[in-house]
Amino acid sequence: MRPVVVAGVGMIPFERRDEDSLMDMLATAGLNAMDDAGLGDRPVDSVYVGNMASGLFNHQVSVASALVDRLSLLPAAADRVENGPASGGSAIKNGFLAVASGFNDVVLVVGGEKMREVIGPKATDIVACMTHPEVEYIYGLTLPAMAGMFARLYMEKYGVTREHLAMVAIKNQTNGLLNPYAHIQMKITMEGILTHPQSHINSPVVADPIHLYDCCPVSDGAAAVLLTTEEIANKLKKPLVTIDGVGQATDTHTLQERSDPTDLKAVTLASEQAFKMAGIKPKDIDVAELHDAFTILEIAESEHAGFFPKGEGAKALERGETQIGGKLPINPSGGLKARGHPVGATGVAQVVELVWQLRGEAGERQVKGAANGFSLNFGGFGNNVLAFVLRRKS
Amino acid sequence: MDMEVEEYLRPPELDLPPYPPKVVTLATGGKLIIRQASREDVPILLEAVRPAMKVERDFYDIVAARVYAELLGWYRHRVRDEFCLMGQIDGLLVGVVNTRLYSRELGISLHTLATERGLRIGAHLFAAKMEYSFEYIRQEEVLITAESPIGFRRWMIEYELIEREGQHELGGATPYGLTKELYFKHKDRLVAGERPVPEELLAVAEKEILVASEEDILEKILGARRKVQ
Numbered sequence: 001m002r003p004v005v006v007a008g009v010g011m012i013p014f015e016r017r018d019e020d021s022l023m024d025m026l027a028t029a030g031l032n033a034m035d036d037a038g039l040g041d042r043p044v045d046s047v048y049v050g051n052m053a054s055g056l057f058n059h060q061v062s063v064a065s066a067l068v069d070r071l072s073l074l075p076a077a078a079d080r081v082e083n084g085p086a087s088g089g090s091a092i093k094n095g096f097l098a099v100a101s102g103f104n105d106v107v108l109v110v111g112g113e114k115m116r117e118v119i120g121p122k123a124t125d126i127v128a129c130m131t132h133p134e135v136e137y138i139y140g141l142t143l144p145a146m147a148g149m150f151a152r153l154y155m156e157k158y159g160v161t162r163e164h165l166a167m168v169a170i171k172n173q174t175n176g177l178l179n180p181y182a183h184i185q186m187k188i189t190m191e192g193i194l195t196h197p198q199s200h201i202n203s204p205v206v207a208d209p210i211h212l213y214d215c216c217p218v219s220d221g222a223a224a225v226l227l228t229t230e231e232i233a234n235k236l237k238k239p240l241v242t243i244d245g246v247g248q249a250t251d252t253h254t255l256q257e258r259s260d261p262t263d264l265k266a267v268t269l270a271s272e273q274a275f276k277m278a279g280i281k282p283k284d285i286d287v288a289e290l291h292d293a294f295t296i297l298e299i300a301e302s303e304h305a306g307f308f309p310k311g312e313g314a315k316a317l318e319r320g321e322t323q324i325g326g327k328l329p330i331n332p333s334g335g336l337k338a339r340g341h342p343v344g345a346t347g348v349a350q351v352v353e354l355v356w357q358l359r360g361e362a363g364e365r366q367v368k369g370a371a372n373g374f375s376l377n378f379g380g381f382g383n384n385v386l387a388f389v390l391r392r393k394s
Numbered sequence: 395m396d397m398e399v400e401e402y403l404r405p406p407e408l409d410l411p412p413y414p415p416k417v418v419t420l421a422t423g424g425k426l427i428i429r430q431a432s433r434e435d436v437p438i439l440l441e442a443v444r445p446a447m448k449v450e451r452d453f454y455d456i457v458a459a460r461v462y463a464e465l466l467g468w469y470r471h472r473v474r475d476e477f478c479l480m481g482q483i484d485g486l487l488v489g490v491v492n493t494r495l496y497s498r499e500l501g502i503s504l505h506t507l508a509t510e511r512g513l514r515i516g517a518h519l520f521a522a523k524m525e526y527s528f529e530y531i532r533q534e535e536v537l538i539t540a541e542s543p544i545g546f547r548r549w550m551i552e553y554e555l556i557e558r559e560g561q562h563e564l565g566g567a568t569p570y571g572l573t574k575e576l577y578f579k580h581k582d583r584l585v586a587g588e589r590p591v592p593e594e595l596l597a598v599a600e601k602e603i604l605v606a607s608e609e610d611i612l613e614k615i616l617g618a619r620r621k622v623q
Contacts, residue, residue, distance in 0.1 A: 015617055018451065119543065186512055189423030201586040202421040202514060213421065 001100035004243045005233035006390065007226050008037025009352040014183040014221030014340035022051075022058045022114040025222040027070045029345075030110045033224035038237040044226075045104035046077040050091030050111035051344035052084055056126045058114050067110065077104075084130045085293065086379030087111060088223070088347025089248075089386030095227045096243050105229055111348030112222030123218045127343065130380050132254045144215060146255060146381045147294035148207030153262050154296055155209065158311040162209055166194045167317050168295035169213045172331050175324060176338025178365035181349075183219045183340030214295040219340030223349035241358045243351075245280075245389030247273030253383055266385040267304035267376065274374070275306070278389035282306035285389075286370040287357045288328060289350035291378035292335040298322075301376055302330060305387065324365055332357065332365045347377035351388060358392040405474035408495060413479060413526045416587030417595055420513045424483050427591060427599040428522045431478040431490065436469035438603045439480065442487045442509055445608040449615050453542040454507075460541075460564070461505045464492055476504070479526065481519050483510070485604045491519040493527060493536065494563070501527040501536035502563045503572075506545065509606070510614045517548055521585040528577045536572045537562055553580050 010032025012025055020028075026049065034044075049064040060066070064078035083090035088111030098104040115123045128142040154160050169188065176182035193203040193213045203211040233240055249269035255261050275281060282305065290305070292298035299313040307328055308316050316322055322330040333339050333353040336346060354373035356362040373390045415429035431439060443465065446458035467473035475495035481488045489508035496502050503523065508516035527533045538555060539562040540546040549555060555570035562569035591599075606614070 119547070184512075186422060188421045192419055192421040192423045196419045198419065198586040198588075199421075201518075201584060202419075204583070 002102060003230045004096050004099045004227050005230055006241045006243060006351065006355050007228045007233045007236050007238060008033040008035070008039065009223075009225050009355045010034070010036055011181050011223040011349060011352050012221060013181045014219045014342060014345070014349070016116045017114070017220040018116070020114070020220070022054055022060060022063065022112060023066055023070055025114060025220065026063065026067050026110050026112045029112060029222035029224040030067065030071055030108055033108065033110075033226045036238065037226045037228075039106070039226060042106060042232070044073045044076045044106050044108050046079070046095070046098050046107045047073060048091040048095045048107065048109045049078070049080045050088035050109070050348055051080055052082055052087045052113060053126050053129070053343070054113070056129070057117055057123075073108070083384055084379040085127075085291070085341070085343045086347055086377040086384055086386050087344040088349070089377030089379070089388070090347070092225065092243075092347060092351055092388065093246055093248060093386055095225070096246055099227050099229060105232060107227045108224060109227060109348060110222060110224040111345040113342035113344040114220045115218050115342055116220050120218055135254055135256070142207075143293070143381065144210055145207045147214075147296060148210045149255070150261065150300075150381070151209050151294070151296040154300060157262050158314070160296070160299060160314045162194060163190070164299060164314040164317060165209070165214050165295040166190055168292060168298045169193065169337060171317070171323055172292060172298075172335045172337040175332050175365055176334025178332075178363065179334050179339060182334040182338045183217050183221070184334070184338040188213060210294055210296070216293045216336040216341040219342045221340055221342040221345045221349070223345045223352045225348060225351055225355070239359050240393035241355050242391055242393055243388055244391045245274035245276070245278030245387070247271060247277070247387040249273070249385055251383045253380070255381060262300070264300055264304040264382045266382050267301055267378065268306070270385040270387040271305040271376065274387035274389045278391065280372060280389065282374075285328060285372050285374045287332060287354065287367040287373045288330045289333060289353050289373070289375040290330055290335065291346070291376050292331060292337050293341055293378065295337065297378060298330060298335065301378065305374070305376055324367060329367045332362065332367055347375070347386060350375035350377060351390065354390045358390060404471040408475050408498070410475075410477060411530045413477070413530055414589055415591045415596060415599070416522070416589045417591045418518050418586045420515075422513060424513075425595055426488070426515060426518060427482045427595060428479055428519060428587060429482075429599060431480045433469055435480070435603060436465050438605060439465055439478070439487065439490055442605045442611065443490065443507060445611040446507060446509060446615060449612065451616060452544055454615055456541055457505055457507055461490065461492065461507050464504055465490075468492075477526065479519060479522050480603070481508075481515055482599045482603065485598045485602055487603050487605050489515050489519045491523045493523050495531070495533075496537075496563070499534045501531070501533045503536050503538040504564065509611050511617070517584070518586055520549065522587065524572060524577055525585055528574050534574055537569045538572055539564055539566050539569050541566060552584060553577075
């Protein structure tokens with residue numbers, strides 16, 4: 001396989017974007033990535049669009065075909081890639097394979113979702129369509145409900161507390177204040193969301209023990225990366241950041257079929273694959289973007305990806321190791337918790353953040369000297385997971 | 395002013411009990427002081443309401459225009475038995491709510507306008523005016539309607555309001571009722587605040603009602619427009 005370089009990255013701020021259509025958002029993020037790369041008139045061979053549910057959210061499908069036309073990239077190949085909340089990661093994997101295999105030289109990957117076109121309960125219902133229709137969905141199971149059950153089991157098994165969950169929320173919302181692309185720009189406190197006797201009114205129960213501030217917001221947004229070969233990238237203007245490791249693994253569709261529901265096997269396997277391919281270990285990672293759709297997931301993923309032993313993720317959090325300036329900063333972007341989680345965009349946005357970090361372009365949230373980055377995009381409730389290792393080459 | 399005619403135009407007023415100020419701890423850890431606004435406070439409140447009339451998003455323009463008219467009407471003695479509560483953080487005005495008494499027993503919830511968003515300030519202020527109606531004025535029911543989807547979700551769904559016949563004074567959609575029983579059912583879940591307010595916090599709030607600049611108010615309502623495309 002040929003080395004694959006992320007030559008350009010682009011994003012639009014994640015927020016509620018009433019004024020933009022889904023296509024506006026995808027096109028702007030895509031143009032930003034092409035501009036960032038300084039691609040000029042060089043043709044794009046393929047476009048992959050990570051998007052989960054534009055048909056349900058926006059009554060529009062075939063968005064990849066529409067995007068290539070909107071961007072005047074005809075006759076580039078175009079595919080929409082759907083893998084639930086890991087749609088963005090899957091789109092990047094497909095773009096990676098296209099370049100690595102020699103099938104394409106220049107690939108644009110765009111992830112995006114416009115979720116705020118529907119009201120919150122409807123958005124939760126649409127996302128819940130990824131659950132098993134006959135043994136989960138019909139009983140009213142939603143992703144927050146799954147997170148609640150998972151969190152309860154994790155707490156009992158590993159001693160994680162609600163205070164740990166709140167620490168993740170506070171850390172990531174603090175990081176979000178440093179990210180102009182983050183949806184939530186608000187510093188929160190332990191008193192305000194947990195310890196004050198009336199904090200339950202600010203942060204009501206969503207699915208015990210998950211409270212409001214343990215959940216990511218529902219956002220609109222898009223992000224894009226331009227992938228190419230080293231040969232072409234060397235002629236462009238940006239420092240080289242390569243995708244050195246890719247991993248993907250699946251697990252049972254339903255949670256009930258897992259022998260230990262707290263064991264996120266697909267996270268472990270996808271991460272191991274990515275590290276093996278990159279030829280480095282978790283200890284070599286300088287910055288990580290994990291899929292904290294719910295605060296408990298950041299802790300659990302940090303262990304399953306190999307950064308901390310099981311049961312030690314919360315302790316590392318307590319010690320401040322996962323803060324910017326800590327041993328392994330996790331989610332300096334604010335993560336899904338603060339940056340937002342337009343589902344199809346997330347996997348791409350994570351890689352965009354890593355590229356900014358590895359180039360030294362992350363502004364106030366820059367992790368000093370970051371050379372190796374890791375991202376994890378968690379589909380379903382851990383039933384289809386993608387992991388990436390990125391490295392700075394120059 | 396011809397006071398002879400004015401006497402005909404000014405509605406009589408009920409004596410209402412005072413609403414004791416309270417402090418609500420926000421998710422940020424910030425302290426929201428909720429206290430009763432007096433008629434003399436209205437000119438400064440109108441300064442904060444005026445910019446919101448320019449915002450179409452979430453029907454802020456309609457709500458702000460009506461709040462403006464209601465407060466002005468109260469200030470100039472053209473609205474009967476209206477009360478207004480306001481929210482301040484470090485003295486800065488962040489929202490107002492108002493209600494009018496149709497009778498001793500029945501309140502007409504008018505509007506809730508928060509000029510800072512994302513902290514449940516509107517929800518805390520709405521809860522405070524219901525607290526005033528039920529626990530201090532001791533009303534039996536408050537009629538409520540909504541002009542925005544956010545208001546509809548927040549009031550109608552969170553409090554399980556009961557659909558009522560007839561019309562709300564604001565016109566518009568179906569009126570809903572919050573009864574005393576429903577209020578007390580949901581009070582622990584939705585009504586925050588502690589009393590007495592620490593003296594130093596109350597002193598800051600009472601010293602001056604600070605109003606943000608129009609630009610700041612618009613940015614807070616619309617969400618910070620980051621300097622990126």
